[in-house]
Amino acid sequence: MNNTIETLLNHKTIRNYKKDDISDELLNNILEGGIRASTTGNMQVYSVIVTKDQDKRNELCKLHFGQKMVEDAPVILTFCADFNRFNKWCEQRDAEPGYDNFLSFVTAAIDALLAAQNVCVAAESEGLGICYLGTTTYQADKLIDFFNLPKGVVPVTTVVVGYPDEDPEQVDRLPMEGVIHHEEYKDYSKEEIDNIYSFKESLPLTKQLIEENQVENLAQIFTDKRYTKKDNIHFSNVLLKVLKDQGFMNND
Amino acid sequence: MNNTIETLLNHKTIRNYKKDDISDELLNNILEGGIRASTTGNMQVYSVIVTKDQDKRNELCKLHFGQKMVEDAPVILTFCADFNRFNKWCEQRDAEPGYDNFLSFVTAAIDALLAAQNVCVAAESEGLGICYLGTTTYQADKLIDFFNLPKGVVPVTTVVVGYPDEDPEQVDRLPMEGVIHHEEYKDYSKEEIDNIYSFKESLPLTKQLIEENQVENLAQIFTDKRYTKKDNIHFSNVLLKVLKDQGFMNND
Numbered sequence: 001m002n003n004t005i006e007t008l009l010n011h012k013t014i015r016n017y018k019k020d021d022i023s024d025e026l027l028n029n030i031l032e033g034g035i036r037a038s039t040t041g042n043m044q045v046y047s048v049i050v051t052k053d054q055d056k057r058n059e060l061c062k063l064h065f066g067q068k069m070v071e072d073a074p075v076i077l078t079f080c081a082d083f084n085r086f087n088k089w090c091e092q093r094d095a096e097p098g099y100d101n102f103l104s105f106v107t108a109a110i111d112a113l114l115a116a117q118n119v120c121v122a123a124e125s126e127g128l129g130i131c132y133l134g135t136t137t138y139q140a141d142k143l144i145d146f147f148n149l150p151k152g153v154v155p156v157t158t159v160v161v162g163y164p165d166e167d168p169e170q171v172d173r174l175p176m177e178g179v180i181h182h183e184e185y186k187d188y189s190k191e192e193i194d195n196i197y198s199f200k201e202s203l204p205l206t207k208q209l210i211e212e213n214q215v216e217n218l219a220q221i222f223t224d225k226r227y228t229k230k231d232n233i234h235f236s237n238v239l240l241k242v243l244k245d246q247g248f249m250n251n252d
Numbered sequence: 253m254n255n256t257i258e259t260l261l262n263h264k265t266i267r268n269y270k271k272d273d274i275s276d277e278l279l280n281n282i283l284e285g286g287i288r289a290s291t292t293g294n295m296q297v298y299s300v301i302v303t304k305d306q307d308k309r310n311e312l313c314k315l316h317f318g319q320k321m322v323e324d325a326p327v328i329l330t331f332c333a334d335f336n337r338f339n340k341w342c343e344q345r346d347a348e349p350g351y352d353n354f355l356s357f358v359t360a361a362i363d364a365l366l367a368a369q370n371v372c373v374a375a376e377s378e379g380l381g382i383c384y385l386g387t388t389t390y391q392a393d394k395l396i397d398f399f400n401l402p403k404g405v406v407p408v409t410t411v412v413v414g415y416p417d418e419d420p421e422q423v424d425r426l427p428m429e430g431v432i433h434h435e436e437y438k439d440y441s442k443e444e445i446d447n448i449y450s451f452k453e454s455l456p457l458t459k460q461l462i463e464e465n466q467v468e469n470l471a472q473i474f475t476d477k478r479y480t481k482k483d484n485i486h487f488s489n490v491l492l493k494v495l496k497d498q499g500f501m502n503n504d
Binding site: 002003005008009028030031032033034035036037040043046049050051052053056080082088090092093094095097099101103104107109116117118121122125126134138148149150156157159174176178179180182184185187188190194196197216218226230233235238250252 | 253255256260263282283286287290293295296297300301302303304334340341342344348349350353354358362365367369371372373378381384389390409424426428430432433437439440442462469472474476480481484487489491492494503504
């Protein structure tokens, strides 16, 4: 087991941060690690916005549903799919960009996400903690206003970075055979589903959550409380409108 | 500079592989690193399909536009956004899943991509080489047939893994200030675009490519040869149809 794999295996999401700054040198090293991630055709069709200013983080915190770590942690990184820069370059070179469509958004989002994960790995290897904010896609329209993002730019994820002020237990994962398929996709029997989720369902934390949420089981916490159909449909339409408004839905 | 950041900074895409197998133990370690990546709400809404069989790799090679490394490298990993397993679990628990919409696809795709990048970092830390296949999104419909993927499952990227049979020069990246923004998104002036792309445009490889492709400049290689508007529109519609067929576009 080498140090890098150890870093990956020791990952824990951190939600409580010290107010300590991250030095410019360290932040720079981490971001350098990010921009070395694979990128489609070496186009690097993403941008990263670094938010350190306390007032801006307070505002950003509200947009991320009040998740307090956005105020507390010293650095917030917003990763955007970005064809704006590439399109401008093409236009300045008498080349006609054809990147105002859905595939181009997906390409740029993939670039942004691979860079984000490299940044997280680099940060954790230096003793920093990280947390991804899923609220980024829900609030993409408001983040576009906040950062004044031009056409061709869509935020896809946000990473909170800072020095951990907690040392939580590592959370569970499904057993490997639950997520890895060999040679073909083997669809799941009823028994296999029961087996894959049995460890998660048996955890004391799960029992506590079921009690707190007054539901029958863990699955209902997801469907009825955390990620409801109503919210998902609402945010699906927000995100599809964002893609249209930012110029990524000209598919004919 | 620690070992992990060094691994990230030394990344090179590998396109020529030895036929040597990867041991089960090593492959397992790498995949363990992958499933430790952050995942929305700890749902792990992705699957990884491992292809090692030579006949299957030969078939898969054709689907990936004949990129020979798919035949040569011992392991091909197809990362899929996957709500099928989660939906089945919900249904078995009297919980009604609301994950047949666009936001849920994006959520699952993010999960899949973060896991993929962890796998790549783990692989490279062990001296293996990797290459992402962008053809995955273009050929999602055909890959769904090939792997017989049920509703709720969409391939989003593929990673070729094996022992390198080449040691290429590391490719360029845009300067940091080209992709990182501080506090706000600073849109690019004409001069800034020229500066950001000047190093890339000055490279001997760029000059060679321009000559080979008989175009005026590097930007035109992208717009006229590699990633054309016509192809992008075609594959956008393929991918949108795939999302619909796999049950991710019920947004009302």
